Amino acid sequence: MSLKGDAMTASFDLISQPWIPCLKRDGTAIELGLRDALAQAHELRELGGESPLVTAALHRLLLAILHRDFGPPDYDAWHVLWQAGRFDPGALDGYFAQWRERFDLFHPTRPFYQAADERVKRKSLTSLVHEVASGNNATLFDHHTDEGGLTLNPPQAARFLVAAQAFGLAGLSGLPQKFTDGSCARGIIFLVQGGTVFETLLLNLLRYDNDHPLPRRPDDRPAWEMADPFEGDRSIPRGYLDYLTWQNRRILLLPEATDDGVVIRQMTLAPGLRLGEGIPDPMKPYRRDEKRGLLPLRFNEDRALWRDSATLFQLDSVSAHAPRAFAWLAELVGEGYLPRGTRRTLALGMANDQAKVEFYRTEHLSLPLVYLRDQQLVNSLRDDVLGVAENVARQLWGAARTMATFVFAPQADSENARQPAPEDMNRLAAMWGVERRYWSRLEIPFRLALEELPLDREATLTKWQQTLKRTAWDAFKAAAEDVETDPRALKAAVNGRDQLAAGLAKVLPAQD
Incomplete structure (x- = not known):
């Protein structure tokens, strides 16, 4: 970083200056520039940022650079990279030497990932940072406000800049042109994880040719290589590199000199x-809706992601569409370039309503590669594991609702008896939290069933059904204990218990 002359001329070289948070294999936390993060990727355990959004955006940025440097155009080219065990530092140095000026965060004419717009006035950084309250995102994650402002150092500003281009949300801008969603704003970004950052990046480095992973024009390239990324007011990317570096915002950071260095x-x-x-x-899973077509799978505050595992494993289905990296792994395993086994996946994203961020989430899911090559196994996971669990949950909810009915109206089963309002029954049943208790206790058993189903289907399903039955009863009994403290409500607990027993007998086969 440099200050020259009377007027400040700041420079922050993203290639060499540390700004990407990484963990070394021994757990030591460090920050590295682009060059070292890639050249030392085989020595790093993981990389990330202040939020799941920053983590996802940093991986996408590094993948864009790797695709530009290494392709790979086919299986063999990918396998050569994998066998090398590290990214060629000579190739990286050659690329960065060619484009060094374009990676300066404060370059006077082409600052990295930025563009000026003379129609707008200066404003605080709060709307750049999703974690900080801005406008109608009122103090959800932080006590900063638009009035209070925010100060970032160059490494922080660089990370949030990259995330803002990918995760910006649609909304009013104060100009005739509205803000639109960034490429990652809706849905969940999936990354297949390896033992090192090198393996993680390479497992997500897809075949890159004229048709994969997106149709490619000859002039496809990252935004920083373009003379003007905004030329032509285009809406269709020229290819995957253009897509990964799509500049959804015209952002210009305005650095200031202070006694403590440059700040923004x-x-x-x-x-x-x-x-x-x-x-x-290519990094998102999709589910087909009959009316709205293909929709990205999204985080739900009340629904853990493992409940949608079958969707994630659907490679060739009209109803679902897995992340492209999953299909790529299946091909590599099928061609003998990778062994069968289980990989970990990282799911990153946010839930939002209009231009309002509701929450961020990071989830880890196991990916047994055998599922990607066996559609019957996926069908069994969907129907016999997840589907049965959903059926049991419905019976549990029905029993809780029946219990709530008789709490409000003990004579509800009598002829011409008064029936409580449905909203009151639902409110009381929800307050007991039977579904929440049920699902929260199934995640670990599900992970075991996911691994065991390919090995012994019959034994796994028997064990799973026993777990569902036991967990449903535990959840109901916890709610019934509250009800049974009132002698007048004993009938409610008995009726709810009877309904659950009948419901479980209907959706679960008889157990010895």
């Missing part, structure tokens, strides 16, 4: 490129 308190912000509809993100 203000920026200009305006709408950038609008991404056309119907372009599937």
Whole structure:
């Protein structure tokens, strides 16, 4: 970073200056520049940032650089990279030497990932950082406000800049042109994880040719290589590199000199490129809706991601669409380039309502590769494991609702008796939290069933059904204990218990 002359000329070289948070194999936390993060990737355990959004955006940025440097155009080219065990530092150095000026965060004419817009005034950085309250995101994650402002150092600003381009949300901009969603704003970004950052990046480095993972034009390249990424007001990416570095915002960071070094308190912000509809993100899973077509799978505050595992494993289905890296792994295993086994996956994203962020989430899921090559196994997981669990949950909810009915109206089963309002029954049943208790206790048993189903289907399903039955009863009994403290409500607990017993007998086969 440098200050020259009377007027400040700041420079922050993202290639060499540390700004990407990493963990070494021994657990030591360090920050590295782009060059060292890639050249030392085989010595790093993982990389990440302040939030799941920053972590996802950093991986996508590194993958764009790797695709530009190494392709790979086919299985053999990918396998050569895998066998090397590290990224060629000579190739990285050659690329960064060619484009060094474009990786300067404060370059006077082409600052990295930024563009000015003379129509807008300076503003605070709060809307750059999803974790900090801004506008109608009122103090959800932080006590900063638009009035209070925010100060970032260059490494922080660089990380949030990359995340803002990927995860920006649609909304009003104060200009005739509205803000539109960034490429990652809706849905869940999946990364297959390896034992090192090198393995993680390579497991997500897909075949890159004219048709994969997106249709490619000859001029496909990352945004920083383009003379003007915004030229032509385009909405269709030229290919995967263009897509990974799509500049959804015109952001310009405004550095200031202080006694403690360069800081950023203000920026200009305006709408950038609008991404056309119907372009599937290769890192996202999708589910087909009869009316709205293919929709990205999204985080749900009340639903753990493992409950949608069958969707994630659907490679060739009209109803679902797995992340492209899963299909790529299946191909590599099928061609003998990778052994069978289980990989870990990282799911990153946020839930939002309009332009309001509701929560962020990181989840880890196991990916037994055998599922990617066996559709019958996926069907069994969907129907016999997850489907049966959902059926039991419905019976549990029905029993809780029956118990709530008789709490409000002990004579509800009598002819012409008064029936409580449905909203009152639902409210009381929800307050007992039987579904929440049920599902929260199934995640670990599910992970075991996921691994064991390919080995012994019959034994696994028997064990799983026993677990479901036991867990449903435990959840119901916890709620019934509250009810049974009132002698007048004993009938409610008995009726709920009878209904659950009948419901479980209907959806679960008889157990010895």
